[in-house]
Amino acid sequence: MKNHEVALLFGKIADVLELKGENTFRINSYRKAARVIEDLTEDIEVLAREDKLTNIPGVGKGTADKIVEYLNTGKMSKYEEATKGISEETVELMQIPGLGPKTVAMLHKELGIINLSDVENAIHAGKLKGLFGMGEKKIENIIKGIELYKTSQQRISIGMAYPVVMRIIERLKKNPKVKEIQAAGSLRRMKETVGDIDILATGSDGAEIIKSFVAMPGVTLILASGSTKGSVRLEEGVQADLRVVNEDEYGSALQYFTGSKEHNVHLRELAKKKGYKISEYGIFEGEKKLGGRYESDIYKKLGMDWIPPELRENRGELEAAIEKRLPKLIEYSDIKGDLHNHSDWSDGNCTFEEMAEHAVKRGYKYMVVSDHSKSLHVANGLTDDRLLKEIEEIDKLNEKLKGFALLKASEVDIKTDGTLDFSNKILEKLDIVIASIHSGFKQEKEKITKRMIDAIHNPYVNIIAHPTGRLISKRVGYDVDIEKVMEACAETGTALEINCYYDRLDLNDVYCKKAKEMGVKIAISTDSHYVDQMWMMELGVGIARRGWLEPQDVINTYSLDKLMAFCRKKRKKG
Numbered sequence: 062m063k064n065h066e067v068a069l070l071f072g073k074i075a076d077v078l079e080l081k082g083e084n085t086f087r088i089n090s091y092r093k094a095a096r097v098i099e100d101l102t103e104d105i106e107v108l109a110r111e112d113k114l115t116n117i118p119g120v121g122k123g124t125a126d127k128i129v130e131y132l133n134t135g136k137m138s139k140y141e142e143a144t145k146g147i148s149e150e151t152v153e154l155m156q157i158p159g160l161g162p163k164t165v166a167m168l169h170k171e172l173g174i175i176n177l178s179d180v181e182n183a184i185h186a187g188k189l190k191g192l193f194g195m196g197e198k199k200i201e202n203i204i205k206g207i208e209l210y211k212t213s214q215q216r217i218s219i220g221m222a223y224p225v226v227m228r229i230i231e232r233l234k235k236n237p238k239v240k241e242i243q244a245a246g247s248l249r250r251m252k253e254t255v256g257d258i259d260i261l262a263t264g265s266d267g268a269e270i271i272k273s274f275v276a277m278p279g280v281t282l283i284l285a286s287g288s289t290k291g292s293v294r295l296e297e298g299v300q301a302d303l304r305v306v307n308e309d310e311y312g313s314a315l316q317y318f319t320g321s322k323e324h325n326v327h328l329r330e331l332a333k334k335k336g337y338k339i340s341e342y343g344i345f346e347g348e349k350k351l352g353g354r355y356e357s358d359i360y361k362k363l364g365m366d367w368i369p370p371e372l373r374e375n376r377g378e379l380e381a382a383i384e385k386r387l388p389k390l391i392e393y394s395d396i397k398g399d400l401h402n403h404s405d406w407s408d409g410n411c412t413f414e415e416m417a418e419h420a421v422k423r424g425y426k427y428m429v430v431s432d433h434s435k436s437l438h439v440a441n442g443l444t445d446d447r448l449l450k451e452i453e454e455i456d457k458l459n460e461k462l463k464g465f466a467l468l469k470a471s472e473v474d475i476k477t478d479g480t481l482d483f484s485n486k487i488l489e490k491l492d493i494v495i496a497s498i499h500s501g502f503k504q505e506k507e508k509i510t511k512r513m514i515d516a517i518h519n520p521y522v523n524i525i526a527h528p529t530g531r532l533i534s535k536r537v538g539y540d541v542d543i544e545k546v547m548e549a550c551a552e553t554g555t556a557l558e559i560n561c562y563y564d565r566l567d568l569n570d571v572y573c574k575k576a577k578e579m580g581v582k583i584a585i586s587t588d589s590h591y592v593d594q595m596w597m598m599e600l601g602v603g604i605a606r607r608g609w610l611e612p613q614d615v616i617n618t619y620s621l622d623k624l625m626a627f628c629r630k631k632r633k634k635g
């Protein structure tokens with residue numbers, strides 16, 4: 062898929078135009094196109110072939126032509142024109158969180174800065190201090206942004222890698238020479254970012270299998286192609302390795318290549334203490350091979366339960382496996398509904414009828430319609446009247462639906478002073494209320510924490526969405542005291558969200574585990590703005606599993622009745 066490349070180009074055009082101080086309307090339209098294309102799960106090459114690019118919201122004829130030009134020639138003349146006289150390094154610099162076009166323009170004017178090492182030198186020499194807008198916090202943010210940028214350059218998001226790997230595996234499964242095949246490495250562990258993709262297979266003819274692997278569409282470079290290992294670069298900008306191993310070593314190879322490295326190191330020590338040796342080829346006592354066909358051979362022989370891959374981070378899972386107290390992790394099939402979605406009443410791109418239809422196809426029993434509230438103008442937030450009207454429309458649709466319920470909700474803004482965007486009189490009419498922060502990100506820790514806790518104490522608020530506000534590739538998040546937030550949630554019966562959107566995954570795995578330990582319930586929600594974002598529930602479930610969560614910890618495993626009882630309980634208490 063070239064979606065990411067194209068989105069990046071449009072984003073860069075917007076940056077350059079902004080750097081030059083051009084018309085904001087045009088800048089915004091490039092930004093919008095970038096965002097929409099980045100989020101799209103359909104392949105733009107397919108859409109281009111079918112002449113359907115202009116069906117993408119925010120993509121007009123002019124934008125579509127630019128996409129087609131890029132897909133055909135690998136170049137976009139608008140980009141070349143816009144960046145004339147500006148170095149590639151400067152364009153790159155604006156991709157760093159905390160260093161947008163305005164800041165880069167200022168740094169260029171004041172210090173002649175044109176690239177990343179200029180910025181790093183200036184920070185070191187203390188030259189940023191005292192410049193316009195350069196408080197201590199801003200400089201701190203730039204330093205964090207540079208770190209984030211450096212790591213994200215080397216890793217891609219699970220949201221991008223996961224569908225790619227599923228496609229590769231589907232394709233190779235059709236090859237009659239392939240017997241077993243599955244992902245290993247960080248992807249199998251559902252880590253939020255992936256450095257490279259590791260796939261393992263068994264089969265009758267290694268060289269043939271590898272040949273078909275390196276010849277797949279989407280391969281931009283073949284790095285290695287032998288009889289047991291193939292290695293390629295994919296157009297998503299990530300490397301993928303396929304290893305074909307012997308059947309009687311498949312389990313031990315899977316165990317070894319799934320990692321994590323820290324988990325494996327600890328496991329090897331435990332094996333050693335028992336007088337065994339483990340490797341990718343099996344588990345051995347001296348020369349004698351004790352097992353290796355199945356992954357569970359390794360764990361069983363070491364006297365412990367098999368450990369689900371998402372737990373293998375050396376965070377206490379080995380001890381728990383020995384003591385037979387591993388959690389019974391939540392699974393995708395436990396999910397009964399999606400608790401945070403937007404329709405075209407606010408900034409979504411589908412009707413809630415369309416969203417409901419898709420939710421039914423997924424086998425859900427309920428789905429929350431939670432459009433934005435009035436102060437979020439950029440997202441076409443609903444006024445009181447429009448929300449009341451939407452409620453009516455949802456009621457009407459519900460009369461027609463059987464065995465499935467649309468829940469009336471709002472993603473209500475927590476305003477900068479900690480009050481909510483709708484009065485309790487309005488909130489009372491909703492089935493479920495989600496509250497979240499979309500403004501005042503730079504507030505002091507105390508202030509932003511209090512703001513969130515105030516919202517949590519509102520008897521109508523059931524879920525806090527994307528609790529830390531981070532964006533994996535571009536934003537650290539607000540400075541909230543998450544432990545205090547969790548205390549308030551536990552006390553009031555308010556849930557915290559795992560937002561499944563691939564660049565959010567917020568709460569993260571570590572915070573999920575903490576929430577569980579503190580007695581806080583979790584909602585796993587996709588925050589979908591199109592039907593084809595609802596698949597990201599699978600990513601959220603992965604994060605939940607990494608956070609040791611069991612079905613009972615997650616409120617959207619509840620039946621509709623139980624979920625409604627959860628919401629009502631807080632109202633009664635409040």
Ligand code: DGT
Nearest residue numbers: 246247254255256257317318319320321322325326
């Ligand atoms: P990534 O690719 O950075 O997202 O993370 P992983 O975990 O996929 O790491 P990768 O691709 O370098 O290696 C795949 C697995 O192979 C890793 O999780 C554990 C195993 N492995 C690799 N190198 C070592 C090593 O030096 N020692 C041990 N024990 N295992 C290793």
Ligand code: CA
Nearest residue numbers: 246247257258
């Ligand atoms: Ca890997």
Ligand code: CA
Nearest residue numbers: 257258259302
């Ligand atoms: Ca690897």
Ligand code: ZN
Nearest residue numbers: 401403472588
């Ligand atoms: Zn939302």
